[in-house]
Amino acid sequence: MALVLTTASVPDGERLAYWRDAVGRALVPMAVTARHDGPLEGRVSTERLGCLRIATIEADAQRLSRTRAHLAVAAPAPAVACVAIGVQTAGTATLVQDGRRAFVGEGDLMVYDTGRPYSLDFPGRFATHVVHLPRRALGLPEEHLRRSAGIAISGTAGFGALLVNFLTSLTASVPPCAPAVATRLATGVVDLVATLVESRDPDDATQDADPADHLVLRIRDHIDRNLGDPGLSPQTVAAAHHISVRYLHRLFEGEGITVARLVQRRRLERCAQELHRSDAPAPTVSAIAQRWGFADPAHFSRVFRAAYGRSPREWRGARDELLPTG
Known part of the structure; x- marks a missing residue:
């Protein structure tokens, strides 16, 4: 069925x-x-x-x-x-x-x-x-x-x-x-x-195979592995791959997202996933934000609400509602 x-x-x-x-x-x-x-x-x-x-x-x-x-x-x-x-x-x-x-x-x-x-x-x-x-x-x-x-x-x-x-x-x-x-x-x-x-x-x-496509995949992997570094930015990503920031932006023109927005989106996704977990004792919202590279808790709360329509605490409190049934 x-x-x-x-x-x-x-x-x-x-x-x-x-x-x-x-x-x-x-x-x-x-x-x-x-x-x-x-x-x-x-x-x-x-x-x-x-x-x-x-x-x-x-x-x-x-x-x-x-x-x-x-x-x-x-x-x-x-x-x-x-x-x-x-x-x-x-x-x-x-x-x-x-x-x-x-x-x-x-x-x-x-x-x-x-x-x-x-x-x-x-x-x-x-x-x-x-x-x-x-x-x-x-x-x-x-x-x-x-x-x-x-x-x-x-x-x-x-x-x-x-x-x-x-x-x-x-x-x-x-x-x-x-x-x-x-x-x-x-x-x-x-x-x-x-x-x-x-x-x-x-x-x-x-x-x-396209060398540029392969480089984009490497950059995406690098971003995922370094989300916890608050200094992660287009400048540090470009330096890690020995390319200019201008060329980095050109690589991502066809990806539908800028590098800075990708970093923020992946950090928010990790935070949302961790807030969704029911482990006890649960880490504080601030600790989760810092773990994934958000140095400013107030800024984290603003961008999280903009992305998910709820504050981090509301998201955590509603996790049971968000789980689909059937």
Whole structure:
């Protein structure tokens, strides 16, 4: 039976937090950034078919980012990490992984590995089906999996068209069936994806790589690892990577966010996550703010309220309300 999570009945000020949790439950834990100012609308459903986990997402414009910090919290061992196959049914996306940047059009496939950092940027309202396959089920060498991650495949011709048609039919309405039948269907999907990965030309991996994209990923990782340093700034980030501040800003022109705003957003996300926890004894709000690089408690409270619609103390007090049911 499908699990369905939707923002339809969630108060506007709580939607982003609810949606972040919903995406994490349906897919994997990720940072979610809305691409517009209004309340985010989204619906995600997920169900199982044998060893496959299938999710369908319809939502407003947003950016999804899975970072090393997410992997560190619940690092998936190779035996349980997944390869994800996405079918873009409406809207477009930009997938970034391993220094590759792929534009995904309506009707295209995208392939990525949930065991390594990646980002998905949806500039407008979109719909997509995502199938998670355990890497161990594919039984392929690591180098084959790596050269096939962070790519888009046209769904209009060749093997891509065959796979898109099959996955679209399967994910649009997962059939109720006996466990043995579900296993056979899942095995068919795994075999098709394994064929796709094995047919990937090794030379394509080097052709797809863009040094600037790889540098952006390194910078994002550096920021995540140094959020607790109150001196973290565009100047220190540029110096750490031996580039000018001007070139740093140019690198992030296509990222939809400045470096300074990214640092603040990632710090706020870490604080919000820690305030959401129910550990006892809980650290003070001021201690949490300082841990993630906010030297001024008053400034932290102002930017937190601007981002989440509640003060840090109100957010902590309402954490039980913010957890979705079902």
